[in-house]
Amino acid sequence: MAVTRKKLIEVALPLEAINIASAREKSIRHGHPSTLHLWWARRPLAAARAVLFAQMVDDPSSRPELFPTEAAQEVERERLFAIIRELVKWESTTNEVVLEAARAEIRRSWRLTCEDNKDHPQAAELFDPDKLPAFHDPFAGGGSIPLEAQRLGLEAYASDLNPVAVLINKAMIEIPPKFAGRPPVNPKSRSEKTLHCRVWRGAQGLAEDVRYYGQWMRDEAFKRIGHLYPQVEITAEMVAERPDLKAYQGRKLTVIAWLWARTVRSPNPAFADVHVPLASTFMLSTKAGKEAYVEPVIEGNGYRFTVKVGKPRDPEGAKNGTRAGKAQDFMCLISGVPIARSYIRDEGKDGKLGSTLMAIVAEGDRGRVYELVLRSLSGCCVTAP
Numbered sequence: 229m230a231v232t233r234k235k236l237i238e239v240a241l242p243l244e245a246i247n248i249a250s251a252r253e254k255s256i257r258h259g260h261p262s263t264l265h266l267w268w269a270r271r272p273l274a275a276a277r278a279v280l281f282a283q284m285v286d287d288p289s290s291r292p293e294l295f296p297t298e299a300a301q302e303v304e305r306e307r308l309f310a311i312i313r314e315l316v317k318w319e320s321t322t323n324e325v326v327l328e329a330a331r332a333e334i335r336r337s338w339r340l341t342c343e344d345n346k347d348h349p350q351a352a353e354l355f356d357p358d359k360l361p362a363f364h365d366p367f368a369g370g371g372s373i374p375l376e377a378q379r380l381g382l383e384a385y386a387s388d389l390n391p392v393a394v395l396i397n398k399a400m401i402e403i404p405p406k407f408a409g410r411p412p413v414n415p416k417s418r419s420e421k422t423l424h425c426r427v428w429r430g431a432q433g434l435a436e437d438v439r440y441y442g443q444w445m446r447d448e449a450f451k452r453i454g455h456l457y458p459q460v461e462i463t464a465e466m467v468a469e470r471p472d473l474k475a476y477q478g479r480k481l482t483v484i485a486w487l488w489a490r491t492v493r494s495p496n497p498a499f500a501d502v503h504v505p506l507a508s509t510f511m512l513s514t515k516a517g518k519e520a521y522v523e524p525v526i527e528g529n530g531y532r533f534t535v536k537v538g539k540p541r542d543p544e545g546a547k548n549g550t551r552a553g554k555a556q557d558f559m560c561l562i563s564g565v566p567i568a569r570s571y572i573r574d575e576g577k578d579g580k581l582g583s584t585l586m587a588i589v590a591e592g593d594r595g596r597v598y599e600l601v602l603r604s605l606s607g608c609c610v611t612a613p
């Protein structure tokens with residue numbers, strides 16, 4: 229039986245500092261691999277780092293030979309907390325001084341653990357004071373925990389049922405160490421003489437290659453399929469309807485999203501030739517101060533969409549779109565008659581559903597999401613299959 233001592237995590241943690249760093253991290257981790265693919269229940273890197281550290285380091289109460297009184301234990305615990313408070317900061321992910329202090333503490337506890345277990349029958353294999361134990365996360369998901377284990381100096385292994393998670397973990401913890409300290413190989417970096425004598429630390433060289441070849445792939449994709457994603461030009465006609473777009477008049481903007489709604493033939497016999505939208509909401513942005521919504525305009529037997537910015541005049545109507553309130557039921561935009569779920573299902577089975585473009589979201593000057601919502605170019609067009 230191995231001799232075990234109480235670890236810090238079993239006694240106390242500086243939770244407030246960990247929580248603050250975890251919440252802050254969400255808004256500043258731009259460019260981090262974790263933003264490449266969103267994974268559910270992904271652990272904040274700060275929390276992963278703190279928890280790993282506190283699992284590896286002994287609680288001072290378990291070392292009475294070193295900290296004989298409660299007061300001495302408290303002082304030592306506070307010293308460990310100070311390391312954690314620094315360690316959880318986003319800026320510390322690349323701060324070797326902070327990381328090395330944490331690693332040294334882990335190594336110190338490990339050596340004591342090995343000393344405790346030097347008579348263990350498998351001591352040579354399991355309790356080598358010069359080799360930290362390996363770490364394995366069998367449900368690694370987005371890989372926060374093995375990534376942070378690696379950062380803290382442990383040999384990290386990750387596995388997962390889902391091949392996407394496996395790919396993420398390969399990209400994050402398996403491939404980068406293979407290229408650690410190596411220069412980039414892309415032709416641009418190779419031809420730049422000023423880079424020849426540069427020292428490439430960690431994954432810097434690999435990152436340079438990822439940037440170069442990522443740009444190459446983007447350019448190639450644009451050459452081949454870019455024509456399928458035309459930019460949208462802000463015309464004087466659009467500005468007349470949306471004065472807030474004045475600053476963009478005459479400019480071509482990159483489209484981020486085309487927002488479509490499914491359509492179904494109106495069950496009202498008077499409008500049986502009109503396809504009406506099944507829109508679960510007309511709100512495009514509910515962000516305070518940046519509200520935007522679609523406002524349908526009914527014209528004769530048809531309709532078109534306009535996009536408005538600001539709070540809707542009819543907040544409930546904008547929120548509900550053409551939903552009838554009851555789950556899965558809608559109503560005819562023109563006549564208001566209910567559209568039962570069973571009717572939509574039957575029309576769908578007969579291949580009679582259509583779609584209509586409600587709005588286009590384009591990239592504005594200050595960020596992307598719903599910065600700029602343009603009026604739909606679809607006009608009153610309703611496309612049936």
Ligand SMILES: C[S@@+](CC[C@H](N)C(=O)[O-])C[C@H]1O[C@@H](n2cnc3c(N)ncnc32)[C@H](O)[C@@H]1O
Pocket residue numbers: 267268269270271272366367368369370371372373387388389390393
């Ligand atoms: C909550 S996620 C893990 C999130 C991860 N801790 C992170 O920080 O990103 C749980 C993961 O367990 C994986 N999983 C579920 N059942 C599994 C099984 N039987 N074997 C391996 N992985 C499994 C899922 O694919 C999922 O990626």
